[in-house]
Amino acid sequence: MPLAGAPGVGAASYEPRAMEGTVLHRVVRENFETFRAEIAARTDGGGLPQFVEREFRDFLTCGVLSRGFARVRCEGCAFERLVPFSCKRRGFCPSCGGRRMAELAAHLVDAVLPHVPVRQWVLTLPYRLRYLLAWNHKLCRAVLAVHTRAVLGFYRRRARRLGVPDGRGGAVTVIQRFGGGLQLNVHFHSLLLDGVFAEAADGTLEFDPADPPSEEDVARLLATIRRRVLRLLARRGLAVEDAPDGDPLAEESPALAGVSSAAAMPPSPSQPTTARPSSAWRVMSFGRRSPRIASRSPRTGKCS
Ligand SMILES: [Zn+2]
Numbered sequence: 655m656p657l658a659g660a661p662g663v664g665a666a667s668y669e670p671r672a673m674e675g676t677v678l679h680r681v682v683r684e685n686f687e688t689f690r691a692e693i694a695a696r697t698d699g700g701g702l703p704q705f706v707e708r709e710f711r712d713f714l715t716c717g718v719l720s721r722g723f724a725r726v727r728c729e730g731c732a733f734e735r736l737v738p739f740s741c742k743r744r745g746f747c748p749s750c751g752g753r754r755m756a757e758l759a760a761h762l763v764d765a766v767l768p769h770v771p772v773r774q775w776v777l778t779l780p781y782r783l784r785y786l787l788a789w790n791h792k793l794c795r796a797v798l799a800v801h802t803r804a805v806l807g808f809y810r811r812r813a814r815r816l817g818v819p820d821g822r823g824g825a826v827t828v829i830q831r832f833g834g835g836l837q838l839n840v841h842f843h844s845l846l847l848d849g850v851f852a853e854a855a856d857g858t859l860e861f862d863p864a865d866p867p868s869e870e871d872v873a874r875l876l877a878t879i880r881r882r883v884l885r886l887l888a889r890r891g892l893a894v895e896d897a898p899d900g901d902p903l904a905e906e907s908p909a910l911a912g913v914s915s916a917a918a919m920p921p922s923p924s925q926p927t928t929a930r931p932s933s934a935w936r937v938m939s940f941g942r943r944s945p946r947i948a949s950r951s952p953r954t955g956k957c958s
């Protein structure tokens with residue numbers, strides 16, 4: 655019986671986390687106090703918000719025996735093991751994040767997704783939107799709703815053209831806040847049933863699988879999402895042309911606003927950290943290398 659770790663994985667043995675030996679742990683351990691002091695100095699002593707500091711501090715003590723542990727004992731053979739407490743933070747602790755990811759994935763496979771093909775759709779956003787969505791969760795959900803409705807509608811319309819008038823799809827989305835380099839990059843990973851369910855003549859539900867989308871399908875869908883998101887932003891007074899002078903996040907926490915906007919910027923060594931909305935929108939329409947909305951075949955996608 656596993657004493658800890660991901661459910662159902664590594665059932666034979668338990669490996670302590672040993673986060674202290676990792677590069678991330680060393681970077682945080684050796685630089686956190688300097689970083690904190692520098693931010694405080696730059697913001698007239700304002701510093702980082704409490705919840706951010708806590709994220710770092712708890713991470714440094716994740717899985718450290720001196721910070722508390724459980725004693726686990728096998729009733730059969732009386733074997734005992736000390737299991738240190740984890741930090742259980744949601745920020746960037748790889749150990750706690752990894753466990754949560756494994757649990758959620760197992761739950762989706764075991765209890766949520768029906769046994770039909772599933773396709774992953776990924777929507778990434780222009781830099782300016784990433785920054786807005788990073789702290790405005792209502793707006794983030796609204797943009798996600800635009801994305802999900804558009805892709806579900808895409809499946810429904812395709813099925814209708816093939817003679818399935820009232821097909822219903824399904825979607826699960828994980829909002830991802832990081833890119834591959836740990837930079838701030840709010841984007842969506844959506845799992846969509848790759849087809850629609852419809853009621854057969856005898857009243858049972860039948861699944862109609864869809865053909866893979868073409869490049870043109872994806873481009874058209876992206877254009878629709880872009881148009882609707884622009885409309886949404888305009889309705890909320892957040893369109894590029896009437897972006898407010900004040901930045902609500904900067905007023906709430908100058909330190910967090912500074913760090914977030916720097917982290918959400920495109921990789922450009924010499925540019926000051928100001929958004930360039932027009933070029934950002936081009937990125938959303940058609941990226942330099944590929945359209946920014948991508949769809950992947952069943953269960954083969956990976957986070958980037
Ligand atoms: Zn035993």
Ligand SMILES: [Zn+2]
Pocket residue numbers: 713716717740741742743747748749750751
């Ligand atoms: Zn942790």
